[in-house]
Amino acid sequence: MLAAKDVLAALLGQALPFLPGVVGVDVGFRQDGVELTDEVVIRVLVTDENNVPSQLESLTADTPFPVAVVQRDFTPLADDAPYDPVIGGGTVKAEHGGFLSPGGTLGGIANDALFGGQVGVSCAHVIASITEPVNILQGDPIYQPSLNRKIGRLYRWQDATDTAVFKFDDGIAFDWAIAEIGAYSGMARAKLGDSVQKRGKTTLRTTGRVSAVGLQPLGIGTPPNSFEIYTDDVANQPIFVERGDSGSLVVNLFGQVVGILTQKGIEYSSIATIGAPPPGAISGFATQMMTEGAVAGAADSVGISF
Template sequence: MDVSPEMLAAKDALATLLRQALPFLPGVAGVDIGFRQDGVELTDEVAIRVLVTDGDNVPSQLDALTADTPFPVTVVQRDFTPLADDTTYDPVIGGGTVKAEHGGFLSAGGTLGGIANDAMFGGRVGVSCAHVIASSTESVNIAQGDPIYQPGLNRKIGRLHRWQDATDTAVFTFDDAIAIDGAIADIGAYSGMSRAALGDAVRKRGKRTLLTTGRVSAVGLQPLGIGTPPNSFEIYTDDVVNQPIFAESGDSGSLIVNLFDQVVGILTQKGIEYSKIVTIGTPPPGAIFGFATQMMTEGSVTGAADSVGINF
């Protein structure tokens, strides 16, 4: 069955509109054209379909956002189960797995947050956490030039360049043959930096929990007896019902991006496990919030970008 060009254009226009509002549309997973569903049965009526992950919790804003679409619009529930993203990205982009090798030992890996400008030597560098690509559980030396892989030993993409434990930030250079793209999977392009402020809506894309959204719930952390970088900020999931998990082990290194597509921080640690707050049923694994290092310097506290000589 052919679909008219007008309907395809209307679907694309709606997708563009929803994409712009996506941080405020929890559970909205896509837009397509297909048969309207009646219970478990498909009808013969063709409609523009908004796909959601939970049909019992459809964002109320959808009615207003779809009101001007010149074709029937229906909402259908679909299950998009997040999996660990060990995809080989070519060109390399942010949001996927990155690993390092130190003294013959391969790290467990974390997330390649994205690609930054090297303000010290020029060129482009990959960004992640120091504890992801510049540390090891083994008694080996961590050295400049240690190989970096994406997603694993089958594909070397660069070498460790410099890092700062105080901000838990590290960068690596890319091998000459490796193509790179200054984007983050599921987020897209980003440019510039800003400081995270209380109440800011933000998002991240990690290798474990993929795209999640949240709101800055605390700033100016002064750590006491722990290794968390000073002046870190907390990000709390913005929809406990539909998206209770903001981060999980392996998401470290994800860049935190605000509504203006500016980089505001780098995710360094997860917060309390959701299962420790909600004990009814079988809560999903992972943390309801995370902590991130501020990307920009303020006063005497050095931000992640300045600590390793980068900008976006």
């Protein structure tokens, strides 16, 4: 099914100029309203399910597996308490050229596999800037939670996986833990149906299950081979992510890091219209932490391990 997904993605990619609103293809669970079913389908992701290009039906007709169209919104999540020692799950910000970034989440602590020691981890779009060359940004100050507390300097980042690391300043204490989650160790790939959790600065600890894998983005900057996490308790925890949660490490039930949260999936209010739905997204997308085939994982892309 993943191979068929790649074939369909290549076909849609060629026709992309004639497919407004089509943003990706992956393999995941079919959605029924706000609930996920157990049926696995190839999903074509669109920005507005009420305005699906008419050509899409004919382009998917020869796909040998069921195809479903789902609405998703790939908006970067970049939105406060100080943590001493520094741990994952809290606010982190960067200063570039005298301007303080909006901020996001400090995912946690990792081993620097290139030069030794430990580094802090977040998203590139949170603490780095893809519009500036490396020699301008490298060494820029990192704060937790804001300007009154500098904790390190920007070290390395990779736009392709939206991952960045920073070096801690001398004297800054840190613990290998994530708020509300605790200790973590090792890495694994996220697989369809896995139960996972994250702790972000905005929505704090939320839980979900992997609802799709092998994302092939079309015409957008989302990292390839990302996976989606859908809230696992729609009734009691409808919101999985909100702005500011970018950079959160995604951890499985074995305490292994499986990804880094980069973007939201779909606003709860867009599929639950009765009453006054709370603001936020019912799902989010994360970059796989481990490499598979020719697609680099977040850890390999910036030279870290857990």
